[in-house]
Every structure is written in C-alpha cells, then in structure tokens.
Amino acid sequence: MTDNTLRSVAVERTSTGHYTATNARGGTISFGTGSGEQSDTEFTPVELLLAALGGCTAADVDVATSRHAEPDRFDITVTGHKITDELGNRMTDLHVTFSVTFPDGEPGDRARAILPRAVKASHERLCTVSRTIETGTPVTTTVTDV
Structure with a gap:
C-alpha cells in the first residue's frame, strides 16, 4: 500500500x-x-454508514448522468435492518433506492437512458463503500497510550 x-x-x-x-x-x-x-x-454511526453508502453511489451516478442533463430531482434512500444474532450486532438487507427525474428533451432522454447502467456500474465496480461492504474487509483494532 x-x-x-x-x-x-x-x-x-x-x-x-x-x-x-x-x-x-x-x-x-x-x-x-x-x-x-x-x-x-x-x-449515529449506523446512519453515517448508510449515508456513506448512499453518498458514494450518488456521486458516481450524478457524475455520469448530469453531464447529459441536470436532474429535476435526485433523491436516494438507503435502508437496512440493525439486528443482533450469533454474529453480533450488524446491518442486514441494505437497500439503496434512487428516485431521479430529468427534464423532457434529448439531453434528459440521454440521462434517463444511462441511469440504470450508471447505478449498476457504481454498485458492481465503482462505489468503494458498497464494494467494501459486499466483499467483507477485515478490520483491525489497536490500543495505544494505555
């Protein structure tokens, strides 16, 4: 590194x-x-995690679509369930929902056409936050100055 x-x-x-x-x-x-x-x-820390997940994919999708047309609306909702089980406290069933509209006309049509591809590319390749969550990265903790 x-x-x-x-x-x-x-x-x-x-x-x-x-x-x-x-x-x-x-x-x-x-x-x-x-x-x-x-x-x-x-x-809360969990809400920050959800915001990071939504914000990361929002940035990817925004860059891809807004070069064609400025959205009339660009809203994202991120949900999940906080559970406790044999693995400890964790989030499950994370879901990112895009609600995006573009103006009528050719530029808006181009932006609408690439929206699903941009969301897919963000989820499958680009968004560091969702990729890290899905691939499961080990976390190391250390205590100093005790």
Whole structure:
C-alpha cells in the first residue's frame, strides 16, 4: 500500500456518547450514540454508514448522468435492518433506492437512458463503500497510550 491509497479520519470524543470526526482536509462531522441531550438531530454511526453508502453511489451516478442533463430531482434512500444474532450486532438487507427525474428533451432522454447502467456500474465496480461492504474487509483494532 502507498500513501496515495491511504484514507483516514480522526475521531475525538467531545462528551459522553458524542464525537467529532475530522478528515485530512479539516472537514468535520459530529455524531453520537443516539442518546442524551444532543441526540435529537445527531447522526449515529449506523446512519453515517448508510449515508456513506448512499453518498458514494450518488456521486458516481450524478457524475455520469448530469453531464447529459441536470436532474429535476435526485433523491436516494438507503435502508437496512440493525439486528443482533450469533454474529453480533450488524446491518442486514441494505437497500439503496434512487428516485431521479430529468427534464423532457434529448439531453434528459440521454440521462434517463444511462441511469440504470450508471447505478449498476457504481454498485458492481465503482462505489468503494458498497464494494467494501459486499466483499467483507477485515478490520483491525489497536490500543495505544494505555
């Protein structure tokens, strides 16, 4: 692996059950456990996973279709079931639903025609998030500074 393949975020605890992730470019996003005073609007880690799945494939599809026509609507819903079984806590039945419309006319017709191919290409090859989930990548955890 090389430095140009490495991606990272730093996660800092801001209070009990609340965290801020910072990327290498200085962007931040706050999230939490879904309980406590700030839980009304904070994303949970599972919701961030769903957002990453939808956002990754959205970016692929948006680039492919919007070069032909600007969409009138471009909405994605990502769902799944959080379960606990003999394998522990996990998400199952992940589903990404696209609801995209384009204006009438030749450019919109071209965008509509490639939409299904773009969604398929994202799912099968391009979206790093869905490809990682589906291929199953081992996760290593380490404790330092104890």
